[in-house]
Amino acid sequence: MREEIPRKTVYRLSVYLRCLRRLSELGESAVSSDALAKAAGVKPAQLRKDLAHLGALGKRGFGYEVRALEEKLVGILGRTRLQPVILAGVGNLGAALMGYDGFAKEGFEILAGFDIDAGRAKARGGFKQPVLEMGELPDFVRRAVVNMAVLCVPGKSAQEVANQLVEAGIQAILNFSPILLQVPDEVMVNNVNLAIELENLSYFAKRL
């Protein structure tokens, strides 16, 4: 359990956790690797191998305790408490994500949005959080002890704003811009490119 868990495995652990929550809600108390794997869309052998990274959690001939496994995963994934996040670039998409309740439901709280033109951004209206000027970011991050950011600025300014985030002490960036960010090794970046997802889909849809 104290060896490095592979990246792809960590990602799947999140998927398993969501499946377990669903089973929990349905009142299931135990689940086999077979059943859980089916719900998560993976092979049973892969599920067992993934879970083995966390120690021997199952009972042979029986399966896994839903509740216990759920708690184990929450512990591993470090989501016991609310995670504060900031958002940079309150444009079209950024504004949407600030109001997205999917984050809140999953334990992430967007504390504030930042924009080079906070006034214009605020004019969109309907924000629960403050929208501040980029210049206020460093102080805010230090005081609120935030280490995650969502980046929603256009490609042209993405690298520059990423630099500011890193400078302010941000450790992890969820990047929606179409640019490959250059960041120090200790900063983690996950990229989400909605246009590429659609483009990819359209490629495979055509050869139906």
Add this chain to the structure above:
Amino acid sequence: MREEIPRKTVYRLSVYLRCLRRLSELGESAVSSDALAKAAGVKPAQLRKDLAHLGALGKRGFGYEVRALEEKLVGILGRTRLQPVILAGVGNLGAALMGYDGFAKEGFEILAGFDIDAGRAKARGGFKQPVLEMGELPDFVRRAVVNMAVLCVPGKSAQEVANQLVEAGIQAILNFSPILLQVPDEVMVNNVNLAIELENLSYFAKRL
């Protein structure tokens, strides 16, 4: 060129295309695998291998013609014309994506949004596109000849709505719900789970 292009390669082709567009804008007419790979965040050997799937497009000792490669990729990825898309689930995230200009800029047009309660959805206001009742979906899809959909309904109704989409003739679904969709083999699904992206990031951010 007529063998199957691997899934991951297709995804990277989209990334390369975006890098080429940027080079184009900067007035570059040629690029080496080394330079393009760096911009895309991959190894040069991988870039060359990926491009080799499309035929021999480079000139040895010289590199690739930016414009020609760009056009080749556009052709392969099938993005010569505007792609019509519909969106199901005009809630928090769905409403945001309907207004997201990132799709439009990249050649995808969301023709309409559908919701079990179109009235409530419309009350959000500010839509450029019509918001229709789910019941109107089948007719709409047939008439407008759409084969791609963005799915933004809550987990509980995701499978049911996916069934309706498939029934109506949709070939490809960009799924934002946290559920593994069961669809026929010929229907393609790409999953985007923003909460999982953040959770994943927070895991790695902690072990800084």
Add this chain to the structure above:
DNA sequence: TAGATTGTTAATCGATTAACAATC
């Protein structure tokens, strides 16, 4: 005990990378 299902090993598969001959 008999039946079921895990944890783990070993085999397979596919994707990435290094290296270099081909060639512009």
Add this chain to the structure above:
DNA sequence: TAGATTGTTAATCGATTAACAATC
């Protein structure tokens, strides 16, 4: 021609899967 860079082969790497002994 000399220098550069591709296209491609072969080696490496990591991830997935099958299979089964361990064990509840």
